[in-house]
Structures are given as C-alpha cells and as structure tokens.
Amino acid sequence: MKILKFTxxxxxxxxxxxxxxxxxxxxxxxxxxSFTSSFKDLTQIFHYPPQFLPTNFNLxxxxxxxxxxxxxxxxxNSLALAITTTILVVLFCSMAGYAFAKFNFPFKNTxxxxxxxxxxxxxxxxxxxxxxxxxxxxxxxxxxxLVVPWIAPAFGIFLMRQFMLSLPTELxxxxxxxxxxxxxxxxxxxxxxxxxxxxxxxxxxxxNSWNSFLWPLMVLRDLKLYTLPLGLATMLGDVQTGVVDYxxxxxxxxxxxxxxxxxxxxxxxxxxAGLTLGSVKG
Amino acid sequence: MLQEKKMGWHxxxxxxxxxxxxxxxxxxxxxxxxxxxxxxxxxxxxxxxLGAMKFIGFKNYVLLFQDKTFAQAVVNTLYYIxxxxxxxxPLSLLLATVLNQKNMPGKKFLTPIYFIPILTSSVVVAIVxxxxxxxxxxxxxxxxxxxxxxxxxxxxxxxxxxxxVILLLVWRYTGYNxxxxxxxxxxxxxxxxxxxxxxxxxxxxxxxNITIPMLRPAIAYVMILGIIGGSQIFDEPWILxxxxxxxxxxxxxxxxLYRTSxxxxxxxxxxxxxxVLFVGIFIITIFQxxxxxxxxxxxxxx
Numbered sequence: 001m002k003i004l005k006f007t008x009x010x011x012x013x014x015x016x017x018x019x020x021x022x023x024x025x026x027x028x029x030x031x032x033x034s035f036t037s038s039f040k041d042l043t044q045i046f047h048y049p050p051q052f053l054p055t056n057f058n059l060x061x062x063x064x065x066x067x068x069x070x071x072x073x074x075x076x077n078s079l080a081l082a083i084t085t086t087i088l089v090v091l092f093c094s095m096a097g098y099a100f101a102k103f104n105f106p107f108k109n110t111x112x113x114x115x116x117x118x119x120x121x122x123x124x125x126x127x128x129x130x131x132x133x134x135x136x137x138x139x140x141x142x143x144x145x146l147v148v149p150w151i152a153p154a155f156g157i158f159l160m161r162q163f164m165l166s167l168p169t170e171l172x173x174x175x176x177x178x179x180x181x182x183x184x185x186x187x188x189x190x191x192x193x194x195x196x197x198x199x200x201x202x203x204x205x206x207x208n209s210w211n212s213f214l215w216p217l218m219v220l221r222d223l224k225l226y227t228l229p230l231g232l233a234t235m236l237g238d239v240q241t242g243v244v245d246y247x248x249x250x251x252x253x254x255x256x257x258x259x260x261x262x263x264x265x266x267x268x269x270x271x272x273a274g275l276t277l278g279s280v281k282g
Numbered sequence: 283m284l285q286e287k288k289m290g291w292h293x294x295x296x297x298x299x300x301x302x303x304x305x306x307x308x309x310x311x312x313x314x315x316x317x318x319x320x321x322x323x324x325x326x327x328x329x330x331x332l333g334a335m336k337f338i339g340f341k342n343y344v345l346l347f348q349d350k351t352f353a354q355a356v357v358n359t360l361y362y363i364x365x366x367x368x369x370x371x372p373l374s375l376l377l378a379t380v381l382n383q384k385n386m387p388g389k390k391f392l393t394p395i396y397f398i399p400i401l402t403s404s405v406v407v408a409i410v411x412x413x414x415x416x417x418x419x420x421x422x423x424x425x426x427x428x429x430x431x432x433x434x435x436x437x438x439x440x441x442x443x444x445x446x447v448i449l450l451l452v453w454r455y456t457g458y459n460x461x462x463x464x465x466x467x468x469x470x471x472x473x474x475x476x477x478x479x480x481x482x483x484x485x486x487x488x489x490x491n492i493t494i495p496m497l498r499p500a501i502a503y504v505m506i507l508g509i510i511g512g513s514q515i516f517d518e519p520w521i522l523x524x525x526x527x528x529x530x531x532x533x534x535x536x537x538x539l540y541r542t543s544x545x546x547x548x549x550x551x552x553x554x555x556x557x558v559l560f561v562g563i564f565i566i567t568i569f570q571x572x573x574x575x576x577x578x579x580x581x582x583x584x
Contacts, residue, residue, distance in 0.1 A: 019376065020388075030414070037413070048424070050421050050424050092305040095302040096305065096306045099300075099303045115303075120567065124560070127539060128555075129317035132317075132331065148309070151309060152306040157306055211402070213404070213516070214516045214540070218544050229517075253406045257403070260401040261398055275400060
C-alpha cells in the first residue's frame, strides 16, 4: 500500500503531528495535574499563576486521605465489589452463552430474541421501580442491591455466544462419549477454551463496576459502605464545608484513577478488545 | 442398568441448556422486566413510597409535558448528544485517519494514550476538571488572565455550564471513538486502496470514497452508543457543575430523574419520566437501525 504512506515532509504532516501530540497531552493532563497537585499545599494549589511542580513537596494530603476520611475502606469496598461482580458475570454469561451456542432446545430462538430485546430497556425506565423494589426487599444500603441485579447482563451473554459458536462441536461430543457430565464439559472443556473471551468480558465488567456511580449513589447511605467514586464525590462536597481540601481530593482522584491505568499498561491488548467489544463487526 | 444410564443422560441433555440460561431469565424477570412493567403502572399513580398509592390517570404525563425543568433537561441532554456528533466525531475520525497511515513514527506510543481517558471514572475526572475550570484559580483560565483578559466563568455562568460538561465529554470519549474507528479502518482490505491508487485517485478521494463508506457499521455503532449513552448522562453534570447547576442550566435528564425519584421521592412522576424516555429512545434507535440498514437482510449477507 503505497498511497497514504508517511512521508514526514511538508506543512501538512507537521500540523497533523501537532494535533496528535496535542490531543495526547490533553488526554494525560488531568492525570499529571492531579499527581503533582497531590503533593502541594493549599496555598500553592490556589497560587496564581498556576505552578505545575510542587514547591514544598509533602505527603500530608495522602496521610489525611487515609486518616481523615475512609479512603482505604472505599478502595477495599470498590475492589471487593468489582471482583465479586466480575466473577459472577463471567460465570453466568459464559453458561448462558454456551447454551445458546452449542445446544438445540425447544424455544431456543424465541428465548434468544427475547434476551436480545432486553438490551432495549434503558436504565432510566427501571431506575425508579428498581429502587422501589430494593426498598421492599430491604436491600437499600446493602451490597445485595449492587451485585445481584447485574450478574447476568444480556450484552455479555450475546458476546459469549458469539465466541462459543466457534468452539469445535466434535470435541464436546467426544467428551460426552467418554461419559463426561454436561456440567463437567462446561467447566473443564468449554471454559478453558473460552479463556480469551472470558478475560475480555472480565475486563469490561471490572471496569464498569469500578467506575459505576449512579446506582451506588441511589442505594448506599452509610459512608463506610461507599465505593471510591461515591467517596470522592462526597469529598468534593466536603470541600465547601472545609472538612477536606483540594490537595487531598487531588490525591484521592489520582489514587482512584491509578489502578485502571496501570492495569491497562500491562494488558493493553485485552483492554482494547474488552472495550471495543460491542463493535463486533469491526 | 445400561438403559437407565442412557435415559438419565437423555434427561440431563434436555435440561442442561435451560439450567444454563436460567440465571439470566430469573434475574431479568425479577429485576428488569418486572420493574419495567411496574413502572408503567406506577406512572399513573401519585406515590411517595410511604403512604398508599393514589390513581391519578394521565396527570403525571400532563404535568411532565408542562414541566419547564424537564424541558430544560431534555434540551441540555440533546446538547450533550449533538456535541458528541459535532465535536467528537470529526476529531476522532481525523485522529484515526492519521494514525492509520503506514510507517507513522510514534504510532505505537501514541495510540494507547488516547485510550486512557475512558478507563477513568467520570466522577474522578470531573473532580479534576472542577479545578481546571475554576473561575479564579483554574488552569484553563490562567492564560486568559495573564493576557489581561477576563477569565471564563465555565462553572458559574448559566450560558456556559453546558459547554463545560461538553468539554469533559469530548475529553473522555474522543479517544475511545477514535479507537473504534481505527479498528474498523484496519479491517478495510488493502486491495481496495491499491485498485484506487492504480486508477490514480487522490488521497482525499480514497478516503472519501473507500474509507468512509467502509466505516458505515462503525459509524452506526458509535452513533447508537452515543445516543444511548448520551441520553443517560448523569455523572458529568452532577459532579462538574454541582448537580446540573447553576440554576439547572446543565441539568441532564438523568439528573432530573434522580432528583424526582430519589431526592423528592415522587415515584409516580419518576416512573412517567422513565416511560417517556424509554419510548423516545426506542423510536430513535429503531429509526437509526433502519437508516443504517443494520439487521437488514442485505447486511447479513454482506
């Protein structure tokens, strides 16, 4: 392919590079700014003109974060919730995806269409009644509400099914001939073969859970049960009342963003696959 | 004995797929379909969760269509959706096109960077942007102040607050859309370009006549994502402009719904909002799928 080959010459290329690098810098700016600001004291944060590097470097913001607010607790809560949800989602989606891909059973197509149709229900439609339901179940302010309704998303099942279609049916039949139970076939043959797809779905779900805000905001009341995004949002509210300052919240923001970015740097390919899951056709 | 084993196998074989799909259907019926139907029912009631429900007919819907705050929230939300098309798309298409060139130095290094914003919770980023856009100390206002110009009051001005939210949305989703476009561009067969090149087509011709048409499924996907995601925007205005302020000038429909159902405990009214949104999004999605020919016979054979 010789057309559109990079020549590295001319004004046009220089301009394109400026746009490319400029956008990359803009993308990274909030991370760099929150990182350097997390070592500044309040007078420097509100200094004019703004200073990028901290002048009197100190760790006070981080110390406050772990002593004055429940930051460590929120981090553990977020992590535990994300791990639990991800494991259950991967389990239930792979089970259903496998059934839709490799079994023939009465009403299969009807049930499959029904499942796909469920993707059309926007969260706003069920937001109010689901809240009422959680109230009736006494699940408000509990983790049941954060996990149980979300463990079998139709989107995940659809993706699992698309992947499982490509698994060799002969292999499954051979295992059946050997007297393997259906559940054992799923557990010991299908799951290991589907590992790449499981990983992709797991990353997608983990990130969704780690970053989710609206539903936890609706359900949780107890500060100690909060997740990271909720905790940080509360800290921003505390800025106005003077309980927390901006340095501390920058430290919190940086620590909340860090795990995902680090994970991404180590697992780029899987992340990109996970987050572009929907565009199956490519 | 043998026969018994065979019959057992047969029974298991028949039941297994239903057992495997059961979790989805149980969860779906209890937590999605049930509530969805219940929402329709509650939308005709007046209910504050504590007392008894009171049937009031279409009154919630009538009130909703006269509600100025709802109208404002719908307009704001449309701003957010349209900004996705007007600002994110050209930029992400441009970035994708440039990164799709052969032998671009720095391509491997730059591409992952564009992806990073989508990884971070919108709450976290909004908090950082609060500091960027601050009227007195904001980083983005510093150049203006140093030039002796008046700082832009992004977060405190009723005309500008929407654009502050839009800036944050553009920051967060442009790179992600770019990756989707880029992935799609890389799947375009090289022969198509070679043929065009032999025919003496210019760079722009090949881009316009090959790249863009071949991107149709990706464009449709990004558009549907943009509309569904955009119509549900909650976090950005909630955090960045302090619950959709000032004076509801950046309030999204999602914010309005949260305020109605959860803060003011108006279950009937909240359900009516949800129902209206569902119908709206449903119609737009169907229209879009028709427009892009998704799920049509022609596309399936292609």
